[in-house]
Amino acid sequence: MSTTQEIKLCLLGDTCVGKTSVVQRFVLDSFKPGTETTIGASFMSKTLLVDGKSYRFQIWDTAGQEKYRSLAPMYYRGASAAIIMYDITKEETFKSLKSWIKELKERGPKNIVIAIAGNKNDLEDEREVTTSEAAEYCSQLGAIFTETSALTAIGVNELFTNISQQLPGQR
Numbered sequence: 001m002s003t004t005q006e007i008k009l010c011l012l013g014d015t016c017v018g019k020t021s022v023v024q025r026f027v028l029d030s031f032k033p034g035t036e037t038t039i040g041a042s043f044m045s046k047t048l049l050v051d052g053k054s055y056r057f058q059i060w061d062t063a064g065q066e067k068y069r070s071l072a073p074m075y076y077r078g079a080s081a082a083i084i085m086y087d088i089t090k091e092e093t094f095k096s097l098k099s100w101i102k103e104l105k106e107r108g109p110k111n112i113v114i115a116i117a118g119n120k121n122d123l124e125d126e127r128e129v130t131t132s133e134a135a136e137y138c139s140q141l142g143a144i145f146t147e148t149s150a151l152t153a154i155g156v157n158e159l160f161t162n163i164s165q166q167l168p169g170q171r
Ligand code: GDP
Pocket: 014, 015, 016, 017, 018, 019, 020, 021, 022, 032, 033, 034, 035, 036, 037, 119, 120, 121, 122, 123, 148, 149, 150, 151, 152
């Protein structure tokens, strides 16, 4: 049997974009509507099998500190991947990506794998950010891009699978 690779992953992005909900969908495969500021733990973990390899994600979620646009250094320490999330129905959360990327580059570990997730893609009628403009922006940054929905589960496993495949030593 092969070993499990441990991955510390941290979540960034404006408040209410759905960070906690996407983690709950990934880890527990459930969706609880309504605002839940915290899931009661600083991190949750889940093991994912990708191409016959096992990855144990230790996911660090915020408990609302993202409102201050800055997170504690321990939040980033030892992280090998980060998800920066925006809400496809709120353009200002897409505009905020720039400052989250800056924060991560200044305070996060070097060579951290960055994935950008456009969440709430079930709300097509309220969309303010097109898939193509977001994909273009991410490719210029060299970041992974996935649209997700914590409600329908679309894109959630793909997001974590894509991250696994970009980790050092995978290709
Ligand atoms: P966080 O502050 O980034 O952790 O965001 P939350 O996970 O607390 O979600 C904020 C609000 O958006 C809650 O009311 C969620 O139920 C809702 N929400 C989160 N993800 C989705 C989604 O994919 N689709 C829809 N329709 N609502 C979502």
